[in-house]
Amino acid sequence: MTKEKRNRAWYGKQDKDGFIHRSWMKNQGFPDHAFDGRPIIGICNTWSELTPCNSGLRDLAEGVKRGVWEAGGFPVEFPVMSLGETQMKPTAMLFRNLLAMDVEESIRAYGIDGVVLLGGCDKTTPGQLMGAASVDLPTIVVSSGPMLNGKFKGKDIGSGTDVWKFSEAVRAGDMTLKDFMNAESGMSRSKGVCMTMGTASTMASVVEAMGMSLPTNAALPAVDARRMALSHLTGKRIVEMVEEDLKLSQVMTRAAFENAILANAAVGGSTNAVIHLLAIAGRVGIDLSLDDFEIGTDIPLLVNCMPSGKYLMEDFCYAGGMPVVLSELKDKLRPAKTVMGGDIMDYADGAECYNDDVIRSFENPLKPAAGLRVLRGNLAPNGAIVKPSAATERLLEHEGEAFVFESIEDMKANIDREDLPVTADTILVLKGCGPKGYPGMPEVGNMPIPAKLVKEGVRDMVRVSDARMSGTAFGTVVLHVSPEANAGGNLALVQTGDRLRLSASAGALDLLVADEVLAERRAAWEPDAPHYTRGYAKMYVDTVLQADKGADLDFLVGKDTRPVTRESH
Numbered sequence: 227m228t229k230e231k232r233n234r235a236w237y238g239k240q241d242k243d244g245f246i247h248r249s250w251m252k253n254q255g256f257p258d259h260a261f262d263g264r265p266i267i268g269i270c271n272t273w274s275e276l277t278p279c280n281s282g283l284r285d286l287a288e289g290v291k292r293g294v295w296e297a298g299g300f301p302v303e304f305p306v307m308s309l310g311e312t313q314m315k316p317t318a319m320l321f322r323n324l325l326a327m328d329v330e331e332s333i334r335a336y337g338i339d340g341v342v343l344l345g346g347c348d349k350t351t352p353g354q355l356m357g358a359a360s361v362d363l364p365t366i367v368v369s370s371g372p373m374l375n376g377k378f379k380g381k382d383i384g385s386g387t388d389v390w391k392f393s394e395a396v397r398a399g400d401m402t403l404k405d406f407m408n409a410e411s412g413m414s415r416s417k418g419v420c421m422t423m424g425t426a427s428t429m430a431s432v433v434e435a436m437g438m439s440l441p442t443n444a445a446l447p448a449v450d451a452r453r454m455a456l457s458h459l460t461g462k463r464i465v466e467m468v469e470e471d472l473k474l475s476q477v478m479t480r481a482a483f484e485n486a487i488l489a490n491a492a493v494g495g496s497t498n499a500v501i502h503l504l505a506i507a508g509r510v511g512i513d514l515s516l517d518d519f520e521i522g523t524d525i526p527l528l529v530n531c532m533p534s535g536k537y538l539m540e541d542f543c544y545a546g547g548m549p550v551v552l553s554e555l556k557d558k559l560r561p562a563k564t565v566m567g568g569d570i571m572d573y574a575d576g577a578e579c580y581n582d583d584v585i586r587s588f589e590n591p592l593k594p595a596a597g598l599r600v601l602r603g604n605l606a607p608n609g610a611i612v613k614p615s616a617a618t619e620r621l622l623e624h625e626g627e628a629f630v631f632e633s634i635e636d637m638k639a640n641i642d643r644e645d646l647p648v649t650a651d652t653i654l655v656l657k658g659c660g661p662k663g664y665p666g667m668p669e670v671g672n673m674p675i676p677a678k679l680v681k682e683g684v685r686d687m688v689r690v691s692d693a694r695m696s697g698t699a700f701g702t703v704v705l706h707v708s709p710e711a712n713a714g715g716n717l718a719l720v721q722t723g724d725r726l727r728l729s730a731s732a733g734a735l736d737l738l739v740a741d742e743v744l745a746e747r748r749a750a751w752e753p754d755a756p757h758y759t760r761g762y763a764k765m766y767v768d769t770v771l772q773a774d775k776g777a778d779l780d781f782l783v784g785k786d787t788r789p790v791t792r793e794s795h
């Protein structure tokens with residue numbers, strides 16, 4: 227016997243409540259049979275003109291609706307907060323958890339049986355998944371899809387990655403400001419997310435590897451008609467998932483998270499995937515830790531996309547996309563159920579690589595070991611990370627003198643000083659950019675190379691901070707130092723002139739200062755995190771967890787599938 231649908235508590239009653247729930251919905255022209263017990267599918271949409279990366283999602287919602295109707299369901303689209311990475315201040319990451327709350331409570335409060343998450347721009351996918359995981363209905367993701375390749379002066383250019391490069395070139399006097407401004411329009415030529423393997427495409431890739439979307443979802447360009455077809459097929463499938471009672475938690479298992487870590491390494495994915503996967507796992511109740519990311523350490527870099535390689539997402543799509551990567555990873559992936567009901571390896575069925583320079587094989591990788599490295603030591607007792615595939619190899623083993631910026635303002639004011647006492651061997655340290663400190667942990671860890679060194683031809687240095695960095699960025703950048711400076715981590719105690727040692731191979735990040743000296747500095751240290759008296763910023767700063775725990779709010783970890791009732795729970 228089929229289980230009674232969740233929506234019956236809203237639309238199945240022959241009383242005043244049922245009348246009210248149905249009657250007001252009928253003002254949109256829905257007929258009686260829409261409420262006859264068929265699956266009601268929520269389409270959770272982060273479309274917004276302020277989130278340009280998600281501006282195609284209105285169209286995709288129509289595609290999902292077609293599929294839902296075709297399969298005998300009833301689609302209802304609803305908006306949630308949208309997070310435009312390039313538009314929000316102080317940083318979209320501050321609001322990821324607020325989006326997650328919006329998604330969670332919207333799903334919980336309405337009479338829907340399953341949900342399709344329409345997201346794309348960096349924080350929208352993880353925020354939606356966090357919220358959906360805490361309610362645990364049948365759930366599928368449809369991503370915005372990447373923009374078409376950027377073009378400038380006859381060459382492909384990549385979102386983000388080439389902005390950093392052009393900006394350094396202008397500072398070095400190698401590019402005119404006029405050319406720099408002209409590149410702006412060529413970079414973003416269509417709807418869609420950044421077309422490098424930045425955080426958005428990373429999250430879409432790991433979502434596909436977790437079996438939380440239909441196959442090929444990650445790489446199909448936003449404007450490719452096949453993405454509309456994929457949305458249609460998703461609409462059909464979510465109705466079946468409701469009938470099968472296949473819940474999110476049956477797909478997002480520990481095995482799926484491990485597959486996400488393996489896939490993230492193979493695609494040269496963003497460091498942001500770490501913090502988001504930790505947060506999502508916390509919602510499902512899976513005890514994922516930074517140490518679990520070490521299973522990806524020896525996975526070779528297979529996808530030759532910026533910022534770790536040279537191609538873009540459109541090329542990745544035409545080369546075969548994620549099904550080819552999954553096929554290459556076949557001996558590594560854990561058996562895991564997908565939203566299609568089968569195993570993740572079904573996604574690789576019939577996958578063919580059409581360009582073996584864009585998607586490499588295990589035998590001919592772009593780099594031999596591409597996974598993120600987890601670092602520990604007295605500078606990061608709870609961990610920090612570095613992305614070797616985007617770093618300069620010789621700098622991954624480096625000891626040098628620290629030059630410390632106490633805050634982002636300090637860094638911005640002084641980085642280009644001609645008399646800055648730094649050399650190419652200096653380790654730049656930035657404090658005050660963690661979850662509590664900024665607040666919101668912005669993508670500023672890839673601080674610029676000091677202007678005087680840029681002029682000498684220096685393009686990379688070791689940089690250490692409690693910040694994040696954009697998935698489109700590159701460099702030998704140590705990120706997510708935990709605990710952060712403002713939470714009293716040893717990062718707060720580093721002074722200019724101290725020696726630091728980074729060893730990616732040993733997974734170590736050490737402050738070479740005697741314990742007694744550190745104890746003296748700690749005794750004199752005073753916390754100075756921003757203080758808020760009201761609003762979301764107050765709630766965030768008061769309750770946010772550190773980066774190694776995914777920077778979720780402490781009271782949001784876990785799930786509760788019950789409706790909010792008058793009984794306390």
Ligand code: FES
Binds near residue numbers: 310311
């Ligand atoms: Fe939205 Fe890159 S800024 S995906």
